[in-house]
Amino acid sequence: MSIQYQPQDGASEPKWKTVWWEEDEQGATVCLVDQSVLPQEIVSLHLRHEQQVADAITSLKVRGAPAIGVTAAFGMALAVWRFVRDHEEATLITDEIMTQLQAAGKLLGRTRPTAVNLFWAIERMLQRAEQAVQQPLLPQQLAQLLRDEAQAIADEDAAACLSMGTLGASLIDDGDILLTHCNAGALATAGLGTALAPIYVAHRAGKHVHVFVDETRPILQGARLTAWELQQENIPLTLITDNMAGHFMRSGGINAVFVGADRIAANGDVANKIGTYSVAVLAHAHAIPFYVVAPCSTIDLKIPSGDHIPIEQRDPDEVIAVRGAQVAPVGVRVANPAFDVTPHQYVTAIITEKGIAHPPYDVSLGQICSEHNTI
Numbered sequence: 001m002s003i004q005y006q007p008q009d010g011a012s013e014p015k016w017k018t019v020w021w022e023e024d025e026q027g028a029t030v031c032l033v034d035q036s037v038l039p040q041e042i043v044s045l046h047l048r049h050e051q052q053v054a055d056a057i058t059s060l061k062v063r064g065a066p067a068i069g070v071t072a073a074f075g076m077a078l079a080v081w082r083f084v085r086d087h088e089e090a091t092l093i094t095d096e097i098m099t100q101l102q103a104a105g106k107l108l109g110r111t112r113p114t115a116v117n118l119f120w121a122i123e124r125m126l127q128r129a130e131q132a133v134q135q136p137l138l139p140q141q142l143a144q145l146l147r148d149e150a151q152a153i154a155d156e157d158a159a160a161c162l163s164m165g166t167l168g169a170s171l172i173d174d175g176d177i178l179l180t181h182c183n184a185g186a187l188a189t190a191g192l193g194t195a196l197a198p199i200y201v202a203h204r205a206g207k208h209v210h211v212f213v214d215e216t217r218p219i220l221q222g223a224r225l226t227a228w229e230l231q232q233e234n235i236p237l238t239l240i241t242d243n244m245a246g247h248f249m250r251s252g253g254i255n256a257v258f259v260g261a262d263r264i265a266a267n268g269d270v271a272n273k274i275g276t277y278s279v280a281v282l283a284h285a286h287a288i289p290f291y292v293v294a295p296c297s298t299i300d301l302k303i304p305s306g307d308h309i310p311i312e313q314r315d316p317d318e319v320i321a322v323r324g325a326q327v328a329p330v331g332v333r334v335a336n337p338a339f340d341v342t343p344h345q346y347v348t349a350i351i352t353e354k355g356i357a358h359p360p361y362d363v364s365l366g367q368i369c370s371e372h373n374t375i
């Protein structure tokens with residue numbers, strides 16, 4: 001089933017939606033572009049149970065910090081929508097409905113440990129429900145209210161992407177050659193993206209940019225997703241393997257690096273896709289600006305440094321085989337951390353939707369994002 005393409009609306013929208021909500025006579029569905037089969041197949045998934053939503057996050061059918069936060073919010077709304085539909089005779093918001101919501105939050109919170117957006121979105125949905133049940137609402141009203149809250153999280157993320165894109169584009173000059181790692185584009189968010197948003201906005205404003213795309217082993221988010229996104233946008237790109245980044249930096253070909261983030265600590269340490277730390281050290285060695293683009297929902301002011309960020313360890317098979325084709329002997333010992341931490345000293349600036357943070361980050365991030373951290 002081909003995905004639902006949205007017409008591009010000027011400079012502010014991606015060409016498609018990554019995650020969205022639909023309702024039909026059978027009930028509600030959380031809809032996703034299935035990123036695990038891109039770019040060979042462009043299909044959407046229509047999920048009717050929160051367990052399916054959790055499985056989609058765990059198996060990276062949907063991935064990217066903001067996107068999994070939005071997806072989890074829709075998954076929680078789906079759990080209540082499903083429960084209310086199955087108990088149409090109910091007229092009061094019973095403890096049962098809240099228990100259903102809390103159980104969905106726990107289920108979705110167990111999917112992936114690193115991206116703080118996931119936990120931020122779950123907590124926001126729970127707080128919205130706890131606030132709502134203080135009022136004399138019918139169950140159907142609570143279900144609609146939670147669907148609207150999830151949609152609000154998605155809409156706010158889309159607005160944040162455009163804001164980050166506009167702020168970040170000011171750092172891009174006509175003719176720049178840029179490097180990205182992993183995928184932090186529209187597929188990773190509910191809008192234009194994080195790290196790719198400045199590139200989209202600069203390109204749409206007429207700046208000539210060329211992007212070197214790290215393939216990003218082992219899941220190849222760069223080769224499969226970023227390359228596909230940039231092609232959709234007619235932005236020139238060169239796909240490279242991860243071990244080529246240093247060579248192209250040394251040969252003077254890279255003007256700046258733009259990456260996303262999954263969690264940023266209060267001191268500016270950045271957890272992002274594995275390999276980001278290596279890119280940051282190489283950029284520092286070559287005096288190339290290293291920009292991190294992330295909404296305030298990715299900044300975790302509750303943790304003092306990157307040492308406290310949980311790093312997801314993924315299935316060894318992701319390293320032993322590529323799309324099912326074995327490349328290493330079975331039975332070898334494998335390490336497969338999905339993320340690493342870049343110390344803040346290697347980060348030139350952090351571009352959020354509320355402003356660009358510069359060192360010292362333990363001051364600037366609090367100034368820019370403090371209100372966002374208290375949901």
Ligand SMILES: CSC[C@H]1O[C@H](OP(=O)(O)O)[C@H](O)[C@@H]1O
Pocket residue numbers: 063064065066181182183184185188189193194195221259260261262272273274338
């Ligand atoms: C805009 S967040 C994108 C962020 O998420 C990716 O990780 P994953 O593909 O495992 O979800 C990667 O760290 C990106 O920078």
